[in-house]
Amino acid sequence: MSALGMTLLLAIGLLVFAQTARRRWQLMQVGRTALDRGDRMGDRLRSVWLYMFGQLRMFRYKGAGVAHALIFAGFSVLSLRTIILAARGFSSDPEFGFWLFDDDAPLGVAYLFLKDLIGIGVIAGVLYFLYLRIVVRPQRMNLSAEGIVILCLILGLITADMTYEATGYIRGQQAHGTGLFHLKTPFASLYALILKPLLNSEAVSNLYYLGFWGHTVIVLAFLNYLPYGKHFHILTVLPNVLTRNLDGIGRLRNIEDIEGRLEREETLGVKQPRDLAWKDVLDFYTCTECGRCSDHCPANNTGKLLSPKQLTVDMRNALYENEQALIAIRPADAEADSDDSGAFTFVPEVVNPDVLWACTTCGACEQECPVFISYIDKIVDLRRNLVMEQGEFPPQLQNAFRGLETVGNPYSAGPETRADWAEGLNVPLISDKPDAEYLYWVGCAPSYDDRSRKIARAFVQLMQKAGVDFAILGPEEMCNGDPARRSGNEYLFEILAKQNVETMQGYNIRKIVTTCPHCFNTLANEYGAFDGNYDVIHHTDLLAGLLDSGRLKAVNACSETVAYHDSCYIGRYNDIYDPPRRILEAIPGLKLVEAEESRDRGMCCGAGGAQMWKEEEEIVRDDAKAGSGKVNHARTNQLLKVLPSGNGGGGCGIASACPFCKTMLSDGLNDQGREQVRQKDVAEYLWEAVEEPAGS
Ligand code: SF4
Ligand code: SF4
Incomplete structure (x- = not known):
C-alpha cells in the first residue's frame, strides 16, 4: 500500500492518543489516598478471565449480555486484523499476514474464517443495541448521541473490513481469474458476489482502498474518541477488573491512624x-x-x-x-x-x-x-x-450517635437492661460460663426492641432444645458499631469495635453466633482489622445444620404460604441464601414462594446503611420503577405480589432473617393495612414448628 501514508496516519493517531492518555493517567494521580491492589494476583487474573474475557456479569441482562459478548469477541478478533492491515501498509504483498497468519497459511485461513463469522455476530450485536437505544429506550441507560456514534463506528469498521475483503476477491478474479467464493470467508464471499455485478473495475478498486484505509482510520478515530466518554471502558476495563476489591462489600476501607x-x-x-x-x-x-x-x-x-x-x-x-x-x-x-x-x-x-x-x-x-x-x-x-x-448529617442520626457514645447502643437504653429480653429463659452469661462453645452475640435490636426480642427468645429456645452450648455477654455487649460505620462516623465505630474486641479477648471467644446480619458482617469481616478474629455463624446457618443433623425436628405443621425476604447483609454481603430457605422448607405444610426480586437480586428492606436511624430522603421522581415512596413499602409489595391475595392475607407470611428487616417489613405491612399477613423471622417459624404444643 503506502508506507508513507500509513506512517503518517499511525504517527498522528497514536501521538494524539498518547497525549490524552497521559492526561488521564495524571488525573488518576490526583487521588492521594494510598491503596494497594497488587496482592492475590492469582485471584485477580482469574477475575479478568471470568469477568472480562468471559463477560460473566454481562449476562445478568440476557439480550444486552449476548450482544455485548458478540461485540467484545469481534473486537478481540479484529485487533489482530488491525495490526495485520497496518503492516500491509508497509508491505508490497497484499496478503501479508505475519507468516502463520498469511491469508493462505493454515492459521491465517482459520483466522479469516473466525473473523468472517464474528463479523456477522458483531453486526447482529450492534443492530440489537441500536434497537435498544432507538426503539426500546430503557430508562436505565443514558441515550446520548455518543452511544449511537460508537455503534456506527463499530458498524463502519466491520463494513470496511468486509468491503476490503470482498473487493479484494473481485480484483483477484479480474486480474488472475480466481474464484469469487472462498470457503474461508463465506460472508465476505457472498458480499463479493453481490457487489460484483453492481460495480465497474474502477469502483471496485476505489472501494478496495477505501476498505483498507477506512479500517485504520476508523480504529484510530475510535481510539482517540474513547477517553472522552463512556467507551473509555474498552481500554480501562482490564486494569479495573484486575484491581477490583477482592474483600467484598462487607469490609469497608479503614482510615489509617x-x-x-x-x-x-x-x-x-x-x-x-x-x-x-x-x-x-x-x-x-x-x-x-x-x-x-x-x-x-x-x-x-x-x-x-x-x-x-x-x-x-x-x-x-x-x-x-x-x-x-x-x-x-x-x-x-x-x-x-x-x-x-x-x-x-x-x-x-x-x-x-x-x-x-x-x-x-x-x-x-x-x-x-x-x-x-x-x-x-x-x-x-x-x-x-x-x-x-x-458535622453535617441528618439530624435524627444525632440521637443514635449520642446513644452509641454514651451507653453503647443506638436506642439509648440502659446497658444494665441489655439481657432483659431473656427473662425466664435461663440464658447463661459468658462471665458465668466462660467455656461455652458459642457466644450468642445478641445485638442491639434483639436486646431492646420488642419485636426483635421475640427472635432472640425463639432462637435461644431452639439452641436449648438442640443442646447447643452457648452464653451471652449481657451488659458487657455493646453495639458492634455498624450504624456508626455505615453512616460515616468511623471514629465512633473504632471506639466500639476496640471495646468489644477487648471484652471478647477477656473471655477468649472464638465461636460467635448472631441473629443480626449486620452484627454477623461486622464481626466476621471487619473486626479482623482490630485483632478480633472469630469463627462467626449466622443463626440461619446454625439452625439449618441442627435440622440436618437431626438435633432439631420440625414436627408441627404450618399451613401458610410464605415469601422469604433476603437480607442484604447476609445475602449479597455474605452469600447466605440457602440456609434460611432450608429451614422454612423443613417445616411441614409450609409453602415457600419466591419473589421475582430474590436472592442476589433481592431488594433491600430500607434499613441498612444507618437508614434505620433516620428519615428517608425526599421523593423527587414519581416515575420510579418500584413505585415512588418508602423503600419498605416497595419491598413489602414485591413480596405480597407472590402471596395469595384472598382472605385478606390470612394464611400468608413473610419470613426474614434480620431484626431490622423484620421491623421494616412488619411496618410495611401495617402501614398498608395488611396486618393479617404474618411477618416473622425464620427462627420464630422454626420454633413454632419445633415447640411442644402447650399442655402436651
Ligand atoms: S457503575 Fe457504570 S458500568 Fe457499573 S452498572 Fe453502573 S452504569 Fe453500569
Ligand atoms: S442504595 Fe443504591 S447506591 Fe446504595 S448500595 Fe444500594 S444500590 Fe448501591
Missing part, C-alpha cells in the same frame, strides 16, 4: 479530589453508563435523588472539567503539595448530600455492575467527611 489524623486536623474521608484513591478515578473512567446499578438501587427505584450511575458520571465529569487545575496540584508536583487552590469540594458542589444519605448500602449496585465499580466505599467516604469534619 484516625486519631493522629484528628489531632493533626487532616481531612477525614473524601472531601476533595485529592482525598480519592487512584482506583476511584479508574472506576470513574470505566463506567459504561449502562445503568444496571441504578436499575436495582432501592433508593433510585423509589424516587429518591440517588442514582449510583449518575453519582459516578457527576464525579467523573467534575474531574474532567477541572482536569488542568487538578493535574497541576497532583502530588507528583511536590512544590504544590499543600496548595489545593483549583480543587473543588465534592459535597455539595458536585454531589447533593441527599444523594449520599439515601444509600442503604445494600450492595445491589455493586452486584450488578459488569465492570466492578465500587459504590459503598465511595459513598461512606463522602459521608465520613460530612460527619467527622463538617
Whole structure:
C-alpha cells in the first residue's frame, strides 16, 4: 500500500492518543489516598478471565449480555486484523499476514474464517443495541448521541473490513481469474458476489482502498474518541477488573491512624479530589453508563435523588472539567503539595448530600455492575467527611450517635437492661460460663426492641432444645458499631469495635453466633482489622445444620404460604441464601414462594446503611420503577405480589432473617393495612414448628 501514508496516519493517531492518555493517567494521580491492589494476583487474573474475557456479569441482562459478548469477541478478533492491515501498509504483498497468519497459511485461513463469522455476530450485536437505544429506550441507560456514534463506528469498521475483503476477491478474479467464493470467508464471499455485478473495475478498486484505509482510520478515530466518554471502558476495563476489591462489600476501607489524623486536623474521608484513591478515578473512567446499578438501587427505584450511575458520571465529569487545575496540584508536583487552590469540594458542589444519605448500602449496585465499580466505599467516604469534619448529617442520626457514645447502643437504653429480653429463659452469661462453645452475640435490636426480642427468645429456645452450648455477654455487649460505620462516623465505630474486641479477648471467644446480619458482617469481616478474629455463624446457618443433623425436628405443621425476604447483609454481603430457605422448607405444610426480586437480586428492606436511624430522603421522581415512596413499602409489595391475595392475607407470611428487616417489613405491612399477613423471622417459624404444643 503506502508506507508513507500509513506512517503518517499511525504517527498522528497514536501521538494524539498518547497525549490524552497521559492526561488521564495524571488525573488518576490526583487521588492521594494510598491503596494497594497488587496482592492475590492469582485471584485477580482469574477475575479478568471470568469477568472480562468471559463477560460473566454481562449476562445478568440476557439480550444486552449476548450482544455485548458478540461485540467484545469481534473486537478481540479484529485487533489482530488491525495490526495485520497496518503492516500491509508497509508491505508490497497484499496478503501479508505475519507468516502463520498469511491469508493462505493454515492459521491465517482459520483466522479469516473466525473473523468472517464474528463479523456477522458483531453486526447482529450492534443492530440489537441500536434497537435498544432507538426503539426500546430503557430508562436505565443514558441515550446520548455518543452511544449511537460508537455503534456506527463499530458498524463502519466491520463494513470496511468486509468491503476490503470482498473487493479484494473481485480484483483477484479480474486480474488472475480466481474464484469469487472462498470457503474461508463465506460472508465476505457472498458480499463479493453481490457487489460484483453492481460495480465497474474502477469502483471496485476505489472501494478496495477505501476498505483498507477506512479500517485504520476508523480504529484510530475510535481510539482517540474513547477517553472522552463512556467507551473509555474498552481500554480501562482490564486494569479495573484486575484491581477490583477482592474483600467484598462487607469490609469497608479503614482510615489509617484516625486519631493522629484528628489531632493533626487532616481531612477525614473524601472531601476533595485529592482525598480519592487512584482506583476511584479508574472506576470513574470505566463506567459504561449502562445503568444496571441504578436499575436495582432501592433508593433510585423509589424516587429518591440517588442514582449510583449518575453519582459516578457527576464525579467523573467534575474531574474532567477541572482536569488542568487538578493535574497541576497532583502530588507528583511536590512544590504544590499543600496548595489545593483549583480543587473543588465534592459535597455539595458536585454531589447533593441527599444523594449520599439515601444509600442503604445494600450492595445491589455493586452486584450488578459488569465492570466492578465500587459504590459503598465511595459513598461512606463522602459521608465520613460530612460527619467527622463538617458535622453535617441528618439530624435524627444525632440521637443514635449520642446513644452509641454514651451507653453503647443506638436506642439509648440502659446497658444494665441489655439481657432483659431473656427473662425466664435461663440464658447463661459468658462471665458465668466462660467455656461455652458459642457466644450468642445478641445485638442491639434483639436486646431492646420488642419485636426483635421475640427472635432472640425463639432462637435461644431452639439452641436449648438442640443442646447447643452457648452464653451471652449481657451488659458487657455493646453495639458492634455498624450504624456508626455505615453512616460515616468511623471514629465512633473504632471506639466500639476496640471495646468489644477487648471484652471478647477477656473471655477468649472464638465461636460467635448472631441473629443480626449486620452484627454477623461486622464481626466476621471487619473486626479482623482490630485483632478480633472469630469463627462467626449466622443463626440461619446454625439452625439449618441442627435440622440436618437431626438435633432439631420440625414436627408441627404450618399451613401458610410464605415469601422469604433476603437480607442484604447476609445475602449479597455474605452469600447466605440457602440456609434460611432450608429451614422454612423443613417445616411441614409450609409453602415457600419466591419473589421475582430474590436472592442476589433481592431488594433491600430500607434499613441498612444507618437508614434505620433516620428519615428517608425526599421523593423527587414519581416515575420510579418500584413505585415512588418508602423503600419498605416497595419491598413489602414485591413480596405480597407472590402471596395469595384472598382472605385478606390470612394464611400468608413473610419470613426474614434480620431484626431490622423484620421491623421494616412488619411496618410495611401495617402501614398498608395488611396486618393479617404474618411477618416473622425464620427462627420464630422454626420454633413454632419445633415447640411442644402447650399442655402436651
Ligand atoms: S448500595 Fe444500594 S442504595 Fe446504595 S447506591 Fe448501591 S444500590 Fe443504591
Ligand atoms: S457503575 Fe457499573 S452498572 Fe453502573 S452504569 Fe457504570 S458500568 Fe453500569
